[in-house]
Amino acid sequence: MAKSSLTVHQALAVSLLVYAGSSQLAALPLIAAGLPIWMILLTSFMVNLRFVIFSLGLQAHFSYLPLWRKFFLGYCTADFSYLLYIKRYPEPETKHELLADKECLRLHWMMGMQFSNWFLWQVGSIFGILLASQIPSNWGLEFAGSIALLAIIVPMLDRSSARWAALSAAVVAVATYGIPFRLNIVLAIGAALVVGMMTDRSPKGTIL
């Protein structure tokens, strides 16, 4: 970000407030090109479409919260917090369980996850902004970051439907790479949902 057209102060503000790496990356060339604000905002939204899908999955879990808390909870839910939450708590609590759970364990688990994610992300991001010019880009450090994602992905490939869904997502994401608004991610999700459902032979109600 700091290697772009923004000043360091602006880049820091973007990092702290616009807590969404992919929409930051998508917005930078548009800012540099001087495109109108509404187009940049539209792009941010389109790039964030996968989170719109994720928000469907959380709705039943947190519908009891007041509106502003849901809004804030949603804002803090990035890829990892959604993924790990839904893996741990596939089903929403019933009304009865919710009443018994005085400490709102799930909500606090989620908030703890979100805070750690936010904090580590900010440390990395701010470190990057301040040291951008000192870090050589030809070491392949980004590639090491990509490899690290495997630790999250591979354990999820435990069933054949998940493997088929993953394979179709990979093929679609690569084949349609470069289409506007990073819609290849949304297309890949769509393909994975269809293929995953078609190849799913597990009894209804089991959650990935």
Place this chain on the structure above:
Amino acid sequence: MKIDFNITLLIIGMTVVTAWSRSFFLILGERTRIPSFILEAIRFAPLAAMIAILAPEIFLPATASSVAEFNLKLPNIWGGLAAILVFYLTRKMLFTLIIGMAVYTAARFWF
């Protein structure tokens, strides 16, 4: 520090868009029920999103603008495949990183 009004507006706008998109369906009230076939289908969404972000990083050059730039001489592909294999077999992250980066670096100098 001179505060650029447009950039400030943009940053605020992007913050709101981020919050709005992430809480898009979450803010619906208790009476709304998402149909169960949708919930069943989106089980695959987080996995697919991760893969959709990762796969182009492995199979296409960082500067690619489309799949036409796919090229078997790309070091990412070999490093990535090696890392996938090692992690699948050993489930050890550090080992995976070392092998993945070693193959990646070797492929960079080889081709």
